[in-house]
Amino acid sequence: MDMETLWFVLWGLLWAIYFILDGFDLGLGILRPFIARSEEDLHVIHHATGPFWDGNEVWLITAGGVTFAAFPKVYAVMFSALYAPLLLLLFALIFRAVSMEFRDKVDSPCWRKVWDIGLFAGSFVPALLLGVAFANLFIGIPIDNNGVYHGNLLKLLNPYGLAGGIVFVVLFMQHGALWLAIRADGELRERAVSAASSLWMLSLAGLLVFLWLTSLYTSLYDNYMTHPQLLIFPILAVTALLIQRPLLASGVYAGSWACSALLIFCVTFFGLAGMYPGMLISSLNPAWTITAFNGASSPLTLSIMLGVALCALPFVFIYQIWVYKTFADTPPHDGGAGY
Amino acid sequence: MDVVMLARLQFAVTVFFHFVFVPLTLGLSLLLAIMETLYVRTGDETYKRMARFWGKLFLINFVLGIVTGITLEFQFGTNWSRYSEYVGDIFGSLLAIEATVAFFLESTFVAVWAFGWEKVSKKVHLFAIWMVTLGSNISAFWIITANGWMQNPVGFTMANGRAELSDFWAVIGNSFALEQFAHTILSAWLLGGMFVLGVSAWHLLRDSHTDFFNRCVRIAAPFTLVVVVLLGAQGHLHGQTVAKFQPAKFAAMECHWETTANAPMYMLLWPDQAAGANKVEALGIPGMLSFLAGDSTDTVVKGLREFPREDWPPVLPTFLSFRLMVAMAGLFALLAIASFVWRKKLQSKRWLLRALVWNIPLPYIAIMAGWAVAEIGRQPWIVYNLMRTADAVSPVPAASVQTSLLAFIVVYGILGVVDIWLLRRFAIKGPESASEPRG
Numbered sequence: 192m193d194m195e196t197l198w199f200v201l202w203g204l205l206w207a208i209y210f211i212l213d214g215f216d217l218g219l220g221i222l223r224p225f226i227a228r229s230e231e232d233l234h235v236i237h238h239a240t241g242p243f244w245d246g247n248e249v250w251l252i253t254a255g256g257v258t259f260a261a262f263p264k265v266y267a268v269m270f271s272a273l274y275a276p277l278l279l280l281l282f283a284l285i286f287r288a289v290s291m292e293f294r295d296k297v298d299s300p301c302w303r304k305v306w307d308i309g310l311f312a313g314s315f316v317p318a319l320l321l322g323v324a325f326a327n328l329f330i331g332i333p334i335d336n337n338g339v340y341h342g343n344l345l346k347l348l349n350p351y352g353l354a355g356g357i358v359f360v361v362l363f364m365q366h367g368a369l370w371l372a373i374r375a376d377g378e379l380r381e382r383a384v385s386a387a388s389s390l391w392m393l394s395l396a397g398l399l400v401f402l403w404l405t406s407l408y409t410s411l412y413d414n415y416m417t418h419p420q421l422l423i424f425p426i427l428a429v430t431a432l433l434i435q436r437p438l439l440a441s442g443v444y445a446g447s448w449a450c451s452a453l454l455i456f457c458v459t460f461f462g463l464a465g466m467y468p469g470m471l472i473s474s475l476n477p478a479w480t481i482t483a484f485n486g487a488s489s490p491l492t493l494s495i496m497l498g499v500a501l502c503a504l505p506f507v508f509i510y511q512i513w514v515y516k517t518f519a520d521t522p523p524h525d526g527g528a529g530y
Numbered sequence: 531m532d533v534v535m536l537a538r539l540q541f542a543v544t545v546f547f548h549f550v551f552v553p554l555t556l557g558l559s560l561l562l563a564i565m566e567t568l569y570v571r572t573g574d575e576t577y578k579r580m581a582r583f584w585g586k587l588f589l590i591n592f593v594l595g596i597v598t599g600i601t602l603e604f605q606f607g608t609n610w611s612r613y614s615e616y617v618g619d620i621f622g623s624l625l626a627i628e629a630t631v632a633f634f635l636e637s638t639f640v641a642v643w644a645f646g647w648e649k650v651s652k653k654v655h656l657f658a659i660w661m662v663t664l665g666s667n668i669s670a671f672w673i674i675t676a677n678g679w680m681q682n683p684v685g686f687t688m689a690n691g692r693a694e695l696s697d698f699w700a701v702i703g704n705s706f707a708l709e710q711f712a713h714t715i716l717s718a719w720l721l722g723g724m725f726v727l728g729v730s731a732w733h734l735l736r737d738s739h740t741d742f743f744n745r746c747v748r749i750a751a752p753f754t755l756v757v758v759v760l761l762g763a764q765g766h767l768h769g770q771t772v773a774k775f776q777p778a779k780f781a782a783m784e785c786h787w788e789t790t791a792n793a794p795m796y797m798l799l800w801p802d803q804a805a806g807a808n809k810v811e812a813l814g815i816p817g818m819l820s821f822l823a824g825d826s827t828d829t830v831v832k833g834l835r836e837f838p839r840e841d842w843p844p845v846l847p848t849f850l851s852f853r854l855m856v857a858m859a860g861l862f863a864l865l866a867i868a869s870f871v872w873r874k875k876l877q878s879k880r881w882l883l884r885a886l887v888w889n890i891p892l893p894y895i896a897i898m899a900g901w902a903v904a905e906i907g908r909q910p911w912i913v914y915n916l917m918r919t920a921d922a923v924s925p926v927p928a929a930s931v932q933t934s935l936l937a938f939i940v941v942y943g944i945l946g947v948v949d950i951w952l953l954r955r956f957a958i959k960g961p962e963s964a965s966e967p968r969g
Contacts, residue, residue, distance in 0.1 A: 242645040245596060246638040249629060255603055256626035263618020263692075270607025270614075271924040277604060278934050282941060285597040289945060292593045296952055338611070339925045488619045489694040496623055503630040507638075514638055517649060 194493045198261040199467060199483040201500065205257055207459040209250035210321070210359075211366075211452045216240040216247060218367025220287060220314025221360065224307065226371070226386055232379050237291070239374040242518045244291065246511055248284070260496050264338065264486040265470045272332055272340035272471075273324055276347060280320045287313025318363045319356040323347055326355020329409050329462045331472030336479045351408040358397045362455055365390035369439070369448040384439065387447070391436055398432060398458070411465025421464045428457035536931040537609040537923050540938060542905075544601050546898055547942045551595035551949075553897055556670060556715065557722015558588045559663040563656075564749060570656045575964060580746060581659070582647075583961035584726065589644055590952050594945060596637065601938075603629075609931060613912055613922035619694045620686055620701060621676050628672035636665030667715060674714055678707020680913045681904070682775045693916065706775050709768045710904070716761040717900065720862060721893035723754030727869055728890035729957045731883040734876060739960050744876065751866075751873040758866040765859065766822070772907075773823040776914060777832040778841060779907035782848040784819055785811075788833040793819040801845045806835055843909045851902035858896040865889055 192200075219240055227233045259266040270277055290309035294302075330351055333341040368387035372380055402425055405411050415421050435450035466472060470486055473479035487493065531539075562584055569577030603625060606614045614622065639661035646655055685700030686693045695701065727750045730743040773780040780786075785801040785808050786793060795818035800810035817827030834842055865885060872879050912919040 238645075242641040245641055246634065248596075248600070249633045249637045252600055252603055252633055253626065253629040255600075255607075256622070256629040259603075259606065259614065259618055259622030260626035261622075263622050264615050266607050266618060266622065267611035267614040267924075270604055271609075271611040271926055274608050274924075274926055274930050274934075277608060278937070281601050281604060282937065284600065285941070285945070288593055288597045289949075292589070293948065293952065296590070296956075337925070338615075488623070489689070491698070492619045492623050492695045495695070495698050496626060499627050499630055503634075507630070507634045511634070511638055514642055517642065518645060 194490060194497070195483045195487045196468070197497070198257075198487065198493055199463075199470070201497075202254070202257055202261060203460055203463040205250060205254040206463075207456045209247070209254050210363075210455050210459055212247035212250055213244070214318075214363045214455055215366045215370040215448075216244045217287075217314045217318045218363035218365065219371055220310050220367070221318065221364050222367050222371070222386060223314075224311055226368075226379070226382050228378075228382075232375075235375050235379055236371065237295075238518075239371055241291065242514065244288070246514065248288070251284075257496070257500075261488055261493060262470060262481075262483065262486045263488060265481055268334055268338035268340070268471055268481060269328075272334055272338075272342070273327075273347070274340075275344040276320045276324055280317050280324075283313045283316035283320070285313070286310075287317070315360065318360045322356035322359025323352045325359075325459075325462060326352045328471065329355070329405065329411055329466060331409075331469075331474035331480075333475050334471060334473045334479060334481075335475060338481070341475070349408075351404055354397075354401055354404050358401045358458070361390060361393045361397050362451070362458065365394050366448070366451045366455065369435075369444060369451050372439075372444040373448060384444075387439055388436075391432070391439070394454075395432055398428065398454075402461075405465075409465070411462065414465050414467060424457045424461040424464055428454050428461060431457065531928070531932070533926065533928040533931055534920050534923050536928055536935060538919065540609060540931060540935040541605060543935065543938055543942070544598065544605060546901070547938075547946065548595065548598040548602055549898065549901065550894060550946065551591050551598065552666075552670075553718035553721040553894070554591045554725060555588070555595045555666050556718035557720070558584060558591070558725065559659065559666055559722075560719060561722050561726055561750065561753065562588055563659045563663045564753070566656050566659050568749075570652050576742065576745060579742065579961045579964065580749075583742075584746075585643070586956050587729075587953055589640075590949060590956065592640060594949050598942070607924075608934075609924050609926070610912075610922050611924040611926075613917065615692065616917055616922070617679075617693045617913060619692060620679060623695070624672050624676040624679070624701070628669050628676075632665050632669035632672060634665075635661050636669060639665065670715055670718070671711055674711040675702055675704065675707045677904075678704050678710050681710065681908060682706035683913050683916050693913075706771055709764070709771045712764050713761070713768045713900070716757055716764060717893070717897050719757045720754060720761055720866075721897060723750050723757055724862065724865070724886075724889060724893050726750035727754060727865075728886045731876070731886035732957070733960060735880065735883045735887065737877075740877065742961050744874075747869070747873055747876055751869040751876075754866045755870040758863050762859070762863060769822060770824065773831070776908065778834060778837050779843060779848065779903075780823065781832060781834045781836075782843045782845045782907055783852040783903060784831075785845060785849050786819060786831055786833050787835050789830060789836050790833070791820060791830045792817045792827050793823075793829075793831040795819040795822065799849065801849055803842065803845045806839075841910060843907050848903055848907040851899040851906065855896050855899040855903065858892055858899070861889070862893065862896070 219236060223233070223236055227236060258269070286309040290306040290313055294306035294310070324347070327347050333346070335341060365387055368383050368390060371383035372387060375383055431450045431453040435447050435454070438447040438450060468482040468484055469480045470483055471481040562581055565577050565584065566581040568574070569581060639658045642650065642658040643655065643662060646658060650658070679701060682704060683693070684704050685695065685697035687696045726746055730746045730750065733739055733743045784795065785799045787807055794814035794816050796811050797813035797815070798810055799808055802809045819831055820827045820829040823829050823831050834845070868882050869876065869886065872882060876883065908914055910918050910920065912922045
């Protein structure tokens with residue numbers, strides 16, 4: 192495998208890990224107002240995500256940083272083309288983090304209400320926008336040969352983009368509900384389980400519709416025609432979703448969550464494998480597409496970055512897994528610790 | 531306003547706002563680590579209460595540092611895409627390394643520290659705060675290496691229409707960047723020390739928790755004194771590095787127009803950039819500027835007229851920011867010495883306590899003034915002598931940048947006010963009493 196392809200895969204992997212990890216806390220942020228009936232429930236939810244969200248969000252920063260380092264041209268054009276959605280994403284993530292950490296600092300219902308809204312909006316908007324953005328990358332965006340974007344925010348909200356947004360929201364909500372099913376107990380867990388089961392229907396329907404829409408709107412399946420082995424991604428996605436249901440019903444919540452994680456992983460790679468080697472497909476002219484080859488950094492930078500990633504990421508995995516294990520038990524029902 | 535000016539303003543607003551929170555993270559995390567180390571080594575509960583009290587303030591501050599940092603990473607792409615494409619091979623990799631080796635460490639372990647008081651052993655908890663300190667300070671190293679490369683680009687070749695990495699070790703061993711890193715870290719530690727002194731002084735003035743805060747002073751006062759001495763010495767060296775690598779910036783800092791040896795330093799100055807001379811020039815110290823630039827009055831100091839006019843930085847803001855920073859540094863040195871000398875009877879020195887409270891915001895202003903010198907003084911270049919700021923901006927409509935700039939000002943304004951209000955509230959509330967373990 193050449194260096195550019197390797198980095199394309201690593202790049203996809205970082206996004207997939209980010210979606211899997213931040214997916215559950217974004218999803219829980221959306222579900223939270225519907226599923227919590229008391230302050231006590233909210234504390235359990237806070238403890239189910241509180242120790243992790245910050246470490247999870249670093250995967251986004253790393254995905255962004257690696258785009259910059261390994262594919263500077265992709266970073267430059269993608270971020271300036273997706274100007275408005277990206278800034279909305281940023282503001283939403285800022286509100287989410289601040290809401291989570293400010294909410295319990297002042298004992299006033301009005302104060303808490305404000306940050307509850309902030310947390311909901313700050314979780315819903317990123318889930319939606321990430322889906323819209325990635326779906327638009329799958330179709331291609333109107334960029335010219337100088338990487339100048341000829342579109343606007345509304346153009347991104349086309350039917351396929353919106354479908355991508357909805358799929359992300361539903362998958363993340365389901366992912367969050369399953370996470371809570373692992374972490375909560377009693378009635379809250381029952382509510383989480385029943386939310387996950389209802390969301391399962393939506394996920395299945397959403398996924399199938401999305402796979403179908405993909406054939407209408409994008410040329411992702413071209414790569415699948417020439418390399419049928421890539422079909423493993425959509426097949427695994429559907430399989431993971433099908434296995435998830437019985438696992439949930441038999442109370443194997445961790446297994447069910449793992450299926451949901453695999454599903455998110457496969458959905459991400461389903462799109463990326465179809466795009467390869469394109470990273471920013473130009474909808475104006477295929478010749479203007481920025482690929483993993485014409486958008487990559489110099490070979491020296493790619494090798495140094497590979498060395499850094501291979502040395503540092505195993506440690507990151509080890510200590511993040513350790514943290515997940517340390518805070519694995521059912522959270523306390525009272526207030527207590529937090530940022 | 532044109533898109534370049536708007537993008538610069540947006541960067542200034544977001545980076546300065548980010549840097550309201552970062553220095554305290556860098557400085558206070560180190561002090562927290564010291565306090566908690568004392569707790570683990572002595573078993574004295576007061577040190578634990580210290581870690582918890584200052585830790586609460588640390589965490590309120592930390593969140594905003596984190597979230598406003600993401601904005602900056604994305605902003606190179608949104609507003610400075612030409613720049614990103616031109617230098618991403620080097621600059622982008624430094625940012626990616628920062629995330630991989632530093633942000634993960636800092637962000638993962640801060641949660642262990644915040645949520646882990648009753649979950650993990652004393653030693654693991656101590657380890658967590660040291661990892662936070664290490665992570666945040668390492669992150670400063672990488673981001674300053676990236677900025678240092680913009681100040682003094684090294685280790686690259688021009689190929690494929692962009693700057694490509696040719697010598698990674700030259701980039702991370704860039705002497706200019708290392709000086710800048712030392713200066714940034716030490717000033718952040720100074721801010722942390724002065725923050726602890728200032729908040730402690732507030733309580734001591736009101737005779738609240740006197741024993742607790744006196745003991746905080748006894749940790750913070752020697753710390754601050756050591757840091758201020760190091761910072762003074764290092765600041766002098768840093769000035770010489772600027773004189774050597776960025777003579778136009780150095781000339782602007784001192785409003786120096788004609789190239790001469792035995793250049794004097796004027797206490798009173800007011801530049802006139804259009805005329806290429808000073809309107810006011812009084813109280814000169816003969817040979818002082820040459821001496822500062824090269825340890826000898828024979829040192830030739832380049833004047834701005836040596837450079838083409840289109841390469842001049844805006845002189846007045848560079849000069850004023852520099853003078854402001856130096857004047858404050860003098861004040862900090864006096865306060866640090868006084869606090870150290872009287873650290874055991876600080877409560878009887880009411881004037882000093884009052885001064886320390888009023889001093890809390892000043893290190894913030896001094897740090898921002900320092901960055902203004904570094905960044906405005908580098909203009910018109912975004913990468914010194916390599917790429918002009920005007921050529922670096924994204925092909926986006928000015929309206930987009932303007933709208934987002936306004937949004938940043940409103941959102942950051944609100945969050946800043948709330949965060950500082952919360953900090954103040956918890957600072958005033960004081961530590962938990964000894965009998966009550968949780969708060």
